[in-house]
Amino acid sequence: MNKRVLARAGALLGAAVLSAGLLVVVGAPAQAASLGEVTLSQTSGSVTTTPIFTSATSPKCPTGFGENANLRIGRPGGPYSNLAVALGGGGFDEAPVTISPNRSFSTAIGGAPAAGEWWVVMECYSLTEGRNVDEFRTSIQVTGSTWRVPVAENTTTSLVVNPASPVSQGTEVALTATVAPATATGTVEFRRGSSVLGTAPVSGGSATFATTALPVGTFALSAAFTPADATAYKPSTSTATSFQITAAQGAITAPVEIVTDIAPGAFSLAVASPTTSLTGGTVGGTATGALPAATVTDLRGTNVGWTLTGQLEDFTLAANTIANSKLSWTPSAAKTSGSGAVTAGAGADLGDTRTLCTAASGSSAGVFTCGADLKLSIPDDVPPGEYSATLTLTLA
Structure with missing residues (x-):
């Protein structure tokens, strides 16, 4: 479905502002979404260990x-199987x-799990409305007869340069990086x-590169490791090594x-x-x-920092409204290029200005x-129909 909205961009006192329209049609039930993570007491184990x-x-x-809570396991999106007896007695929305x-x-x-991704989910229930359409979930990976939460392991990288500095221009210089763990x-x-x-590829915990093309001068040499599996290992960079290349004998x-x-x-x-x-x-769902x-470009050369925020209006349909605080977001952020780093804002309702x-x-x-x-979250007393609101993003 399409909905006409207005978008505007510009600079206001050093701030860039964009408005985006949000449209919701109150109708069919929603698909399950993540409410957050399930924290497991172990991060790995055997598929046959009880529990x-x-x-x-x-x-x-x-x-x-x-009213009730249940712990289950299954392929992403289900179906899920019980891992425990469901909890009853209420109060699970209080702590x-x-x-x-x-x-x-x-x-x-009911058998050996296949390799790949599985979800451990925590489901919540209402006495009158049944299971909440959303769930808490944590992803685990199965390999052979073991499972593990895909938490990346730290690595270290060190660099050795041969021959030792200084050397004359044109000399072959070998750079050897050692990555730990060796796996x-x-x-x-x-x-x-x-x-x-x-x-150069890492083999047996090391990688080597040789060159005769280093120019005359003193500079820093370093080695940066990028893992083949970012879910298993984290990248690392060696300490810089100062190295000098002198002019060849007789050179002017x-x-x-x-x-x-x-x-x-x-x-x-x-x-x-x-x-x-x-x-x-x-209605009520x-x-x-x-x-x-949203793409933020900062090539000013000042490196002074910036923040992208959002402010939402109430949703409206004729004289009917849904308060802006009923909409919540879970921000995400990633670097496309450059030397900087970006951090996603906290999950929150949009009843006030929030950081994206x-x-x-x-x-x-x-x-x-x-x-x-x-x-x-749609109130149970609003008429059905097509509601819209404008979210204004401000970069400053």
């Missing part, structure tokens, strides 16, 4: 859905919920300052100073689409969707993408 783990804990259930399984992974699903696989990028000299050198004037680049905000739709909405991707993403002073340069999952 699969000692306990699982989730945040408190949504208000009104605290975090902990359930202790009483069976193994294999027993729960980590991937590639190493060898650098001279910020320039890339070359790359003459210095030439090179000067360039660098102008500041863009500081801008762009949104992939001026409108988005929330789907699955029913929820509607879900996603914010169109931010980059701190000293690490804000580059191009970044920010987005959010959206969830609208």
Whole structure:
């Protein structure tokens, strides 16, 4: 479905502003979304161990859905099988919920689980409305007869350069990177300052690159490891090694100073689409969707930091309204390019100005993408129909 909305972009006192329309049609039920993570007492184990783990804990259930809670396991999106006896007695929307399984992974699903991704989910129930359409969930990976939560392991990278500095220009210089743990696989990028000299695969915990093309001068050599499996290992970079190349014997050198004037680049905000739709909405239920991707470009050269915020109006349909606080978002953020870093804002309702993403002073340069999952809680006393609201994004 399409809905006409207005989008505007510009600069206001150093702030870039974009408005995006949000549309929800109150109708069919919503699909399950994640309410957050389930924290497991162990991060790995055997699929045949009873119980699969000692306990699982989730945040408190949504208000009104605290009558019962159940811990289950299955392929992403279901169907799910019970890992424990369901909890009863109510009060599970007042405090975090902990359930202790009483069976193994294999027993729960009636056989050996296939390799790949599975979900451990915590479900919440209302006495009158049944199971909440959304759930708490944590992803686990099955390999052979074991399962594990895909938590990346730290790595370290060190660099040795042979022969020792200084050497004359044209001498072959070998750079050897050692990556620990030795089980980590991937590639190493060898650098001279910020320039890339070359790359080499990691084999048996090491990677080597040799060159005769280092120029005359003193500079920093380093090695940066990129894992082949980012869910298993984290990247790491070696400490920089100072290295000097001298002019070849008998060579005559003459210095030439090179000067360039660098102008500041863009500081801008762009949104992939001026409108988005929330789907699955029913009176008294929820509607879900996603914010169109917002791209922040900071090439000013100042590295002073920035923050992208959102302010939402109330949803309206003629004289009917749904308060802006009924819409909540779960922001996400990623770096597209550059030297900076971006942090997603906290999940929150949009009853006030909220942060979508931010980059701190000293690490804000580059191009970044920010987005959010959206969830609208629809009151049980609003007439059905097509409601719309405008979300204004402000970059400053």
